[in-house]
Amino acid sequence: MRIGEIARRTLCSVPTIRYYEALGLLPMADRSESGQRIFSQKDVVRLQFIRRARDFGMPIDLVRQLLAASVETKTACASARDIVRQQLSEIRSKRHELTRLEASLQMMAQRCDDSCGSGAEQPCTIFEDIGTANQ
């Protein structure tokens, strides 16, 4: 498949895919006669892995370490496991934070409904708990 197709399948942008290739996260893609990149199913899986890892905040350098470890033997496996463990604990606290953020937004939405829905021309109250800005 060409770059546009793998982009659609992995939800990565086209320039991002070329960028990852340049960084060495993806192997240099095969080229068609005319020089266009040709990707395989293997590339899809690898790119999907990269995108997921990036989506939850793993820095590229760490992704690179994991990718490297994936083809190595026992010792590398142990280091990959450590990286995964580390990420696991970070994800847990992230999810906790997300829950808190969800709670504040929910409260804001409710307050805003009350305030906006009242028909009164008054300042929005959704950020009362955040304090006043811009002054």
Add this chain to the structure above:
Amino acid sequence: MRIGEIARRTLCSVPTIRYYEALGLLPMADRSESGQRIFSQKDVVRLQFIRRARDFGMPIDLVRQLLAASVETKTACASARDIVRQQLSEIRSKRHELTRLEASLQMMAQRCDDSCGSGAEQPCTIFEDIGTANQ
């Protein structure tokens, strides 16, 4: 409190706080006699909100819109509510995704333990696991 203290409480770095002030996300802080910034509890709450929003991936400009809308009238309130609603639904799906990811990472760590611990000199299976997870 001084900048180091608010940094500890909000888990923001000191330069990041100064950066947010420069961008106008935080009001210009009061200063001590000698010119050091002095923050209040209000700033803590506001900064905590900003950090959570950023952690979750809300761009600064969107955070700014939300904060700005908080002092406007009815129309702005309604648009702020829409932004909040939108973000709320995105947060929910993100949290679900994180939950799934946590589960699969947990599984990987376990499998890696099995694989690494077995004493066999075989490639680590982590990459395959993540690449094919959740689809």
Add this chain to the structure above:
DNA sequence: TTACACCCTCAAGTAACTTGAGATACAAGA
């Protein structure tokens, strides 16, 4: 009063992309 962590400003650097310019490639319709 000296030690040391903390604070200041301003400039430059970094990570991870994104956008733009200018040129070639492919697929479908007139």
Add this chain to the structure above:
DNA sequence: TCTTGTATCTCAAGTTACTTGAGGGTGTAA
């Protein structure tokens, strides 16, 4: 076959959101 439109190419520059470093003042405890 020609045209039109979408996809692709490379390379360079721009963007976002910080982080780091240089050079220098501040607060406090021993």
